[in-house]
Amino acid sequence: MGAFRWLSLAAAASSALALTPEQLISAPRRSEAIPNPSGSVAVFSSSQYSFDTHESSSWWSLLDLRSGNITVLTDDSNVSEIVWLSDSTLLYINGTNAQIPGGSELWVSGLSGFPSGYKAASLPASFSGLKAVTTESGDINFVAYAQSYRNGTAYNAELAATYLSSARIYDSIYVRHWDTYLTTTFNAVFSGTLKKTQHSRYLAAGGLKNLVAPVPNAESPYPPFGGSSDYDISADGKWVAYKSKAPDVPQANHTTAYIYLVPHNGSETAVPINGPGSAPEGIEGDSNSPVFSPNSKILAYFQMEEKTYESDRRVLYIYDLESQEIGALATEWDRSPDSLKWIDDKTIIVGSEDEGSGNLFLIPVQEATGDFTPSKLTDGKYASAFYQVSNNTLLVTGSTLYSSWYVDLVSLNPERGTLKTLVSAHEIDPELSGNGPEDIGEIWFEGNWTDIHAWVIYPEGFDENKTYPLAYLIHGGPQGAWYNSWSSRWNPKVFADQGYVVVAPNPTGSTGYGDELTDAIQNNWGSYPYEDLVKGWQYIRDNLPYVDTANGVAAGASYGGFMVNWIQGSDLGREFKALVTHDGTFVADAKISTEELWFMEREFNGTFWEARENYRRWDPSAPERILRFDTPHLVIHNDLDYRLPVAEGLSLFNVLQERGVPSRFLNFPDENHWVTNHENSLVWHQQVLGWLNKYSGVAENEGAITLEDTVVPVVDINPPA
Ligand SMILES: *[C@@H]1O[C@H](CO)[C@@H](O)[C@H](O)[C@H]1NC(C)=O
Ligand SMILES: *[C@@H]1O[C@H](CO)[C@@H](O)[C@H](O)[C@H]1NC(C)=O
Ligand SMILES: *[C@@H]1O[C@H](CO)[C@@H](O)[C@H](O)[C@H]1NC(C)=O
Ligand SMILES: *[C@@H]1O[C@H](CO)[C@@H](O)[C@H](O)[C@H]1NC(C)=O
Numbered sequence: 212m213g214a215f216r217w218l219s220l221a222a223a224a225s226s227a228l229a230l231t232p233e234q235l236i237s238a239p240r241r242s243e244a245i246p247n248p249s250g251s252v253a254v255f256s257s258s259q260y261s262f263d264t265h266e267s268s269s270w271w272s273l274l275d276l277r278s279g280n281i282t283v284l285t286d287d288s289n290v291s292e293i294v295w296l297s298d299s300t301l302l303y304i305n306g307t308n309a310q311i312p313g314g315s316e317l318w319v320s321g322l323s324g325f326p327s328g329y330k331a332a333s334l335p336a337s338f339s340g341l342k343a344v345t346t347e348s349g350d351i352n353f354v355a356y357a358q359s360y361r362n363g364t365a366y367n368a369e370l371a372a373t374y375l376s377s378a379r380i381y382d383s384i385y386v387r388h389w390d391t392y393l394t395t396t397f398n399a400v401f402s403g404t405l406k407k408t409q410h411s412r413y414l415a416a417g418g419l420k421n422l423v424a425p426v427p428n429a430e431s432p433y434p435p436f437g438g439s440s441d442y443d444i445s446a447d448g449k450w451v452a453y454k455s456k457a458p459d460v461p462q463a464n465h466t467t468a469y470i471y472l473v474p475h476n477g478s479e480t481a482v483p484i485n486g487p488g489s490a491p492e493g494i495e496g497d498s499n500s501p502v503f504s505p506n507s508k509i510l511a512y513f514q515m516e517e518k519t520y521e522s523d524r525r526v527l528y529i530y531d532l533e534s535q536e537i538g539a540l541a542t543e544w545d546r547s548p549d550s551l552k553w554i555d556d557k558t559i560i561v562g563s564e565d566e567g568s569g570n571l572f573l574i575p576v577q578e579a580t581g582d583f584t585p586s587k588l589t590d591g592k593y594a595s596a597f598y599q600v601s602n603n604t605l606l607v608t609g610s611t612l613y614s615s616w617y618v619d620l621v622s623l624n625p626e627r628g629t630l631k632t633l634v635s636a637h638e639i640d641p642e643l644s645g646n647g648p649e650d651i652g653e654i655w656f657e658g659n660w661t662d663i664h665a666w667v668i669y670p671e672g673f674d675e676n677k678t679y680p681l682a683y684l685i686h687g688g689p690q691g692a693w694y695n696s697w698s699s700r701w702n703p704k705v706f707a708d709q710g711y712v713v714v715a716p717n718p719t720g721s722t723g724y725g726d727e728l729t730d731a732i733q734n735n736w737g738s739y740p741y742e743d744l745v746k747g748w749q750y751i752r753d754n755l756p757y758v759d760t761a762n763g764v765a766a767g768a769s770y771g772g773f774m775v776n777w778i779q780g781s782d783l784g785r786e787f788k789a790l791v792t793h794d795g796t797f798v799a800d801a802k803i804s805t806e807e808l809w810f811m812e813r814e815f816n817g818t819f820w821e822a823r824e825n826y827r828r829w830d831p832s833a834p835e836r837i838l839r840f841d842t843p844h845l846v847i848h849n850d851l852d853y854r855l856p857v858a859e860g861l862s863l864f865n866v867l868q869e870r871g872v873p874s875r876f877l878n879f880p881d882e883n884h885w886v887t888n889h890e891n892s893l894v895w896h897q898q899v900l901g902w903l904n905k906y907s908g909v910a911e912n913e914g915a916i917t918l919e920d921t922v923v924p925v926v927d928i929n930p931p932a
């Protein structure tokens with residue numbers, strides 16, 4: 212087995228393929244760059260998996276913001292998070308606790324010789340999301356989160372009580388969410404203080420306060436994806452704000468969330484600033500990203516209007532802590548920003564999806580009334596994190612379709628744009644060498660009812676006078692999009708480099724192009740987006756001479772998997788040589804087995820019993836559609852996918868096999884809606900690319916992946932031919 216792997220790696224390395232799955236999976240993955248207070252240097256973390264040792268390693272580095280030079284700070288993996296206290300002092304979470312198994316510690320260290328400091332606090336559980344400010348008295352007030360019991364005690368998995376039976380008992384939905392069965396514990400934000408001692412050391416004083424548990428049913432951050440952007444601590448250290456799902460409405464069929472405000476010292480129970488009676492009239496949806504202004508007087512946050520629509524437009528609000536008044540900013544702006552920072556007490560920067568990119572925009576609070584349109588600061592990449600590093604400059608971390616990580620200096624003057632790229636992964640990582648901006652293009656085509664945008668990703672060594680089979684990639688959501696950003700799952704460049712031209716369209720339902728395109732998919736899962744995809748395919752056939760549509764393939768996950776299943780029973784299905792469905796829906800009525808009921812009830816405009824005709828309208832499993840199934844189809848579905856349970860994939864595979872359609876079922880018992888384990892990801896890529904390559908003819912290309920690259924044996928009990 213080992214020798215076989217070695218041979219396949221050697222073959223890949225000597226081929227002309229720029230980005231192989233191994234290279235994608237084993238390239239360094241880096242965090243945002245967090246600048247020091249004076250803006251001269253930034254700290255970031257990296258992790259990397261090795262297919263030689265089959266282990267991951269992680270380390271912290273410093274980025275010099277003048278030269279772009281990178282130096283390693285430490286490879287001590289006990290250092291899990293770092294916060295700057297000053298240019299020369301760092302506070303960090305140490306993942307080991309000397310006294311409490313399963314606990315953690317806060318340590319303080321100088322920058323030089325890091326980590327070489329002292330323990331400032333013992334934490335009784337595993338904590339993350341550290342945020343810290345220095346108060347007027349010189350003490351440090353911090354917040355971080357952990358799992359909690361309802362009585363407020365932090366939950367420590369290593370010390371928790373266990374029961375002799377494995378039974379789980381529920382009196383309310385959800386029962387499970389994403390990949391986890393709900394338990395009696397939940398996320399909670401805790402606050403604490405490190406007192407400055409006479410010897411200028413910091414030492415924990417007064418213990419931790421649980422700021423969430425006193426509110427019955429509250430939880431923050433919100434799982435599975437919530438993190439430290441779900442809460443904030445004011446610059447003066449006096450206040451904490453956090454987001455929680457509304458505890459007063461059923462959670463599984465509403466998106467409603469409130470922003471809570473609470474004194475850092477926990478002297479009072481947190482109160483919602485935008486709960487019933489205090490939110491602007493008619494605003495009942497999800498709220499998130501609370502951020503205090505530098506003077507600690509104003510709290511900015513986003514909120515959606517509808518109480519069951521997770522893809523409604525986010526609007527920026529500001530709450531005055533003194534007057535308790537709420538104001539809305541840039542209300543007519545047809546974008547849905549999802550990150551924000553104040554740069555001074557009068558100006559907010561927001562990050563938003565924007566026509567297939569992730570751009571930053573400037574919002575001067577006083578001017579952002581009426582139909583104000585924010586000015587764009589960045590253009591065309593995907594900014595995922597940003598910090599102010601001087602009066603007129605931001606430090607921006609992001610990615611593109613050709614590079615997993617970049618750090619730019621961006622001017623706060625919209626006319627100046629990006630000032631300098633300090634570093635970009637495709638220029639420093641051998642795994643990504645050969646990638647560059649020349650790998651990508653864009654098209655706009657006339658769709659079903661409006662113009663549609665698509666990214667085009669070219670293979671390594673692309674020659675416009677040759678032809679390459681089309682790989683048509685369909686995104687999930689359906690309210691989502693293909694962006695000019697990097698992904699370690701469904702990375703279009705990896706598909707392209709097998710020898711395809713990848714086209715990644717953003718049809719009806721996609722986000723980042725305004726509400727109308729996003730919202731039009733309600734009750735229209737199989738109509739407008741399908742017609743958009745047909746029009747896109749025809750556009751490619753008629754206008755991109757280097758694309759071989761006759762040998763094209765299509766693949767998608769989640770809603771993209773639904774669409775591939777829909778295509779299998781439609782005319783467009785006959786135009787592809789092979790299809791791949793990853794964790795997609797198949798049987799219309801099975802949708803009720805999902806966990807986030809608000810999603811289906813908004814998509815199909817009613818409950819399962821009131822609006823069943825809407826649920827059934829676009830049913831890929833309808834008999835007349837099944838009778839048309841004919842294109843070789845790989846079905847992937849994972850056991851821990853509780854969003855779309857594994858029965859969906861099994862149902863599809865049963866039908867394909869009974870209909871005699873060439874098909875294969877790939878299952879990972881330990882993966883959820885996504886495949887994230889490195890070794891599983893390698894097999895996923897071998898099977899997906901191997902399947903597509905087999906039927907498109909790309910398998911003939913030197914170095915292309917084949918199904919035989921996978922060492923896991925295939926179960927086949929078909930009768931002998
Ligand atoms: C950055 O690194 C280069 C090459 O190692 C070196 O020549 C240069 O002096 C470094 N610059 C700074 C400011 O450290
Ligand atoms: C963390 O520190 C402890 C004590 O020094 C050490 O035993 C352990 O191996 C370290 N853990 C990691 C992941 O480095
Ligand atoms: C982490 O904490 C453990 C236990 O106190 C200690 O032995 C170890 O040296 C610490 N490591 C770092 C990097 O702070
Ligand atoms: C809170 O509940 C947990 C689990 O039942 C228990 O272990 C812990 O001792 C309780 N804490 C307090 C302060 O009662």
Ligand SMILES: *[C@@H]1O[C@H](CO)[C@@H](O)[C@H](O)[C@H]1NC(C)=O
Pocket residue numbers: 449450474475476477478
């Ligand atoms: C707790 O913090 C609040 C808000 O800053 C303050 O008004 C109150 O006096 C503090 N209480 C104690 C006991 O320190």
Ligand SMILES: *[C@@H]1O[C@H](CO)[C@@H](O)[C@H](O)[C@H]1NC(C)=O
Pocket residue numbers: 461464519812818
């Ligand atoms: C959500 O479920 C509750 C019962 O748990 C029900 O009363 C309510 O009408 C439902 N809300 C929506 C929006 O369907």
Ligand SMILES: *[C@@H]1O[C@H](CO)[C@@H](O)[C@H](O)[C@H]1NC(C)=O
Pocket residue numbers: 602
């Ligand atoms: C940056 O802005 C602050 C506040 O407006 C001002 O006091 C300071 O002089 C400015 N610094 C520079 C280098 O312009």
Ligand SMILES: *[C@@H]1O[C@H](CO)[C@@H](O)[C@H](O)[C@H]1NC(C)=O
Pocket residue numbers: 674675676
């Ligand atoms: C493609 O063909 C055109 C016309 O013959 C020629 O001008 C162009 O250089 C060719 N491109 C490449 C990359 O060879």
Ligand SMILES: *[C@@H]1O[C@H](CO)[C@@H](O)[C@H](O)[C@H]1NC(C)=O
Pocket residue numbers: 658659660737738739742
């Ligand atoms: C748009 O899609 C609808 C639903 O499939 C179809 O009835 C209509 O003909 C399409 N319109 C155009 C212009 O393609």
Ligand SMILES: *[C@@H]1O[C@H](CO)[C@@H](O)[C@H](O)[C@H]1NC(C)=O
Pocket residue numbers: 733734816
């Ligand atoms: C959704 O349902 C409501 C209430 O039944 C109805 O008024 C509305 O027209 C429906 N909207 C769509 C897009 O079907």
